[in-house]
Amino acid sequence: MLKKITLKGEQKKVLFLPPTNPIQIKGVAGSGKTTVALYRAKHLLETQANLFKETRIVIFTYNKTLAAYIKAIKPFINGGYQKDSDEIKPKTADGLNVQIINFHSWAYRFAGIEYNQTIMQWTQIEIIEDIINGLSSSTSNILDKSAEFFQEEISWMKGKIFKNKTEYLEAARTGRGTSDRVTKTDKEVIWVVYEKYNQELKTRGKVDFDDYAILTLKKIQNDPNFVPPYTHIIIDEAQDLNKAQILTISKLVSDETNSLSIIADAAQRIFKSGFVWSEVGINVRGGRTIEFKNNYRNTIPIANAALSLLDKENDKSEFTTVKAARKGTDKPKVAYYSDFDEQLNHLDDQLTLLKNNKNLKSTVVLHRTTNGVKQIKEFLDANGFSTELVKSNLPVNYGSDSIKICTMSSVKGLEFNNVIILDLNDDIIPFPAGFIDADDEFHISTERRLLYTCMTRARNNLYLFSSDKENPSRYLKEIKASLLEDISPKNSSRSTYDDDLPF
16 A cells, blocks of 8 residues: 555444444455554544543554554554544544554563574474374374374464363364364374473473463463553454464453454465354454455456455355455466476566566565575576565565565565466465375365465456476466466466366
């Protein structure tokens, strides 16, 4: 965005919802959910402050890159909206003076976690592998599963805040295909791994990222003098937080206001946390939920291609129906290349073409992996392009002409005129390490929604490139061929991908 906009219709309506008790803003990609949430924060600052009580607002995001982007656009947020008039009468200068932070950064400080106390993913895997090897005599074949399976299950268990084994055994582990494939006997073994894992962390004096919310909750519950620090809380991308994190955040808002503005889109859930509002005691039913159905970001061709991919989801019950998108005629472009180098050379060609047409500003190149991002940056830097990494610990100038580069999971919540996604190969996305079984429908669905989220970051131009024409990502087959323009080199054409293929 990086400019002031004027809210209208359903967007403006959000500002004047009651300043007490939870509300939920559901909406399709590109509907302006995050932007409207910032304007609501500005409106609350202007209308709820008085001489006797300070209005304290915080905006929680899932990751640091989105938090940084919100900080970049907050100088353009203006107030002064009137409920029954289109006239705008600002009471304060433009800008949004509120705290903006991702959950883990906030919890790290609040819980007093020490530097280097947190273990990284690869160390988790090593610990779990050692535990599994030590239990090899067990009769359950669940131990044949990968360490990544147990890591994911442990993360889910901590997110659910199970107090004991009985709670875990009785909990339904839904999402993996049509039924829960983990039996009660398997769960007994998983619980042993879970307890041994936690004991090993304790012995090492370490915690993992899923412990942050648990430690924060304990600190709050054990402090009889705890006073919630905020009068209003806004939670962006709430669908990717887990039960423990949402429950923690709900404890931080004043009892007088209980003001939680929750922004969520189930279609963009790219992590495997999962919870329902009743689990955390939050009621957003009925008139407390507003749905945004208009897509103000994507052109119709881009929106249609992305929705064609999303149509392959088995469960769309929580998705918001798209009502409209921006006018446009250019279809997303797809291309299949022989190898990574050929793909990079054609990336150079496309970027040069955009530059010659003065359309290069606001361009991002995406890859599923960190290593892929590194290779792309090295190539573009060597070929004379100005680049910036969109990374949690780096400042980014979103108003500059530089080409932004980041992982697919880091682009969530952002938008660009041009989005180019590289290496859409089946051994890269769906991400191989995430599979528990060969037909792991839950993982396939999560990765599909990740690609959908990335596709919907594009305002004007979308490019989908595969560097393995013999093994392109299965998701490219799921997008209706007539909605894409194939710009593959003649010797790399994938013309066999027609709508009448038997899969």
